Amino acid sequence: MNYHWNWGIFLEPSPEGNGTYGQMLLSGLWMTLQVSVLAWTLALCAGSCVGVVRSLPSAWARRLSDVWIEPLRNIPLLVQLFLWYFVLPELIPETWGDWLKQLPNAPFYNAVVGVGLFMSARVAVQVATGLAALPRGQMAAGLALGLTPGQTYRYVLLPMAFRVVLPPLTSELINTIKNTSVALTIGLAELTARARAVQEFSFQVFEAFAAATLGYLAINLLATLAMRLIERQARLPGYGKA
Amino acid sequence: MFSNFDFGEIWRALPFLFLDGMRFTLTLTFLATAGGILLGTVLALLRLSGGRAVSAIVAGYVNLMRSLPLLLVIFWFYFLVPYVGQWVMGAPRPIKVGGFTSALLTFTLFEAAYFSEIIRGGIQSIPNGQAAAAAALGLTHAQTMRYVILPQVFRTMLPVLLTQTIVLFQDTSLVYVLSLDDFLGVASKIAQRDGRLVELYLFAALVYFAISFCASQAARRLQSRVAIVR
Numbered sequence: 384m385n386y387h388w389n390w391g392i393f394l395e396p397s398p399e400g401n402g403t404y405g406q407m408l409l410s411g412l413w414m415t416l417q418v419s420v421l422a423w424t425l426a427l428c429a430g431s432c433v434g435v436v437r438s439l440p441s442a443w444a445r446r447l448s449d450v451w452i453e454p455l456r457n458i459p460l461l462v463q464l465f466l467w468y469f470v471l472p473e474l475i476p477e478t479w480g481d482w483l484k485q486l487p488n489a490p491f492y493n494a495v496v497g498v499g500l501f502m503s504a505r506v507a508v509q510v511a512t513g514l515a516a517l518p519r520g521q522m523a524a525g526l527a528l529g530l531t532p533g534q535t536y537r538y539v540l541l542p543m544a545f546r547v548v549l550p551p552l553t554s555e556l557i558n559t560i561k562n563t564s565v566a567l568t569i570g571l572a573e574l575t576a577r578a579r580a581v582q583e584f585s586f587q588v589f590e591a592f593a594a595a596t597l598g599y600l601a602i603n604l605l606a607t608l609a610m611r612l613i614e615r616q617a618r619l620p621g622y623g624k625a
Numbered sequence: 626m627f628s629n630f631d632f633g634e635i636w637r638a639l640p641f642l643f644l645d646g647m648r649f650t651l652t653l654t655f656l657a658t659a660g661g662i663l664l665g666t667v668l669a670l671l672r673l674s675g676g677r678a679v680s681a682i683v684a685g686y687v688n689l690m691r692s693l694p695l696l697l698v699i700f701w702f703y704f705l706v707p708y709v710g711q712w713v714m715g716a717p718r719p720i721k722v723g724g725f726t727s728a729l730l731t732f733t734l735f736e737a738a739y740f741s742e743i744i745r746g747g748i749q750s751i752p753n754g755q756a757a758a759a760a761a762l763g764l765t766h767a768q769t770m771r772y773v774i775l776p777q778v779f780r781t782m783l784p785v786l787l788t789q790t791i792v793l794f795q796d797t798s799l800v801y802v803l804s805l806d807d808f809l810g811v812a813s814k815i816a817q818r819d820g821r822l823v824e825l826y827l828f829a830a831l832v833y834f835a836i837s838f839c840a841s842q843a844a845r846r847l848q849s850r851v852a853i854v855r
Contacts, residue, residue, distance in 0.1 A: 458795075463830070466830055470827060
């Protein structure tokens with residue numbers, strides 16, 4: 384192989400003039416983390432609401448949740464990001480559209496909303512599955528105790544359902560982190576984009592990508608450990624696997 | 626808001642969108658699915674019945690692929706394959722690899738990791754008694770897999786494999802970053818040439834939705850059709 388390895392590249396100053404190549408990659412890692420956390424928060428909130436609607440005993444509620452879930456699941460994330468970023472500002476009234484286009488950090492907000500909504504469909508399906516897995520008697524018992532349906536969901540069903548679906552939610556969290564990389568197409572300077580930039584400036588392709596790979600592995604490990612900690616903390620004595 | 630929506634623009638773009646773009650997307654999807662399932666089956670078998678070292682290596686590969694974003698893997702292979710080709714063929718300099726070949730290799734190797742997990746799950750869901758019965762009948766391990774276990778795995782896992790193929794179909798849109806002429810790539814090039822982003826991106830979304838939605842409905846129907854009653 385006539386590829387010139389240069390692992391010292393990360394310590395060399397980048398042509399952007401404000402630090403080293405290593406710092407460039409770190410800034411990308413930080414951006415990936417920020418977008419992931421915000422998008423995951425959005426996905427959890429929206430997904431839980433839609434998941435609850437999906438679990439209601441009415442055919443209309445289910446259809447309503449399908450209207451949310453099916454488009455988000457059946458359009459590629461990249462196309463969804465283009466829709467939010469390029470198409471939405473043209474379809475809303477002009478003053479709003481201009482405001483959107485002039486937002487500082489527009490790629491950042493677009494990435495959070497785009498990835499967040501995309502993942503919310505998956506979270507919704509998981510939450511609905513978790514709710515469906517609970518014995519029917521739990522709802523009945525809650526109502527019999529005089530709780531309103533809302534209170535039953537809040538205090539009885541959802542706490543149990545979330546515990547049931549914690550493992551699949553962990554992999555959805557990892558998917559959220561991985562999916563933020565797609566936002567490089569709308570100009571978000573996240574980890575993959577920064578690795579690309581390092582490669583374009585310095586021609587050290589494989590060092591840059593190896594660093595990005597390690598970065599993703601580190602974040603994923605962190606996310607998995609955090610979720611496992613939550614799983615252990617949330618475990619109820621005498622319920623499920625010991 | 627749709628006052629200056631130009632349907633003629635989409636109409637004029639249709640030949641490029643479907644004859645070039647969609648053909649590329651579908652070819653990539655089908656070849657990568659076929660290659661991915663084939664390689665995925667081999668990986669699953671190696672992981673389950675290979676030696677300890679082999680299954681550790683396979684597990685490492687599968688987990689690595691599954692924890693990286695596809696985009697990063699696309700870039701990795703795009704730059705790596707010419708060097709690997711040079712090494713394999715003993716060429717004096719990195720070989721030239723076309724965009725389609727690079728994308729096909731990437732998707733095959735990447736999706737093989739996901740397919741292998743599906744097939745591994747399928748193999749493990751077959752009751753142990755079947756392998757024992759096959760062994761008692763005098764079948765070798767390979768024969769047991771070939772004639773007893775795998776046919777059932779592919780049958781029960783067919784809906785899941787189809788669902789993964791739909792995911793793959795949507796993921797092929799990411800070759801956009803290599804400026805290849807897949808469906809989205811063509812749509813985006815025409816959109817930028819004519820300044821018609823709204824029309825073409827909405828149309829692209831609609832087409833992706835229609836295809837994926839129909840296919841996932843089919844997968845759902847298949848689920849009840851192919852289930853083996855035990």
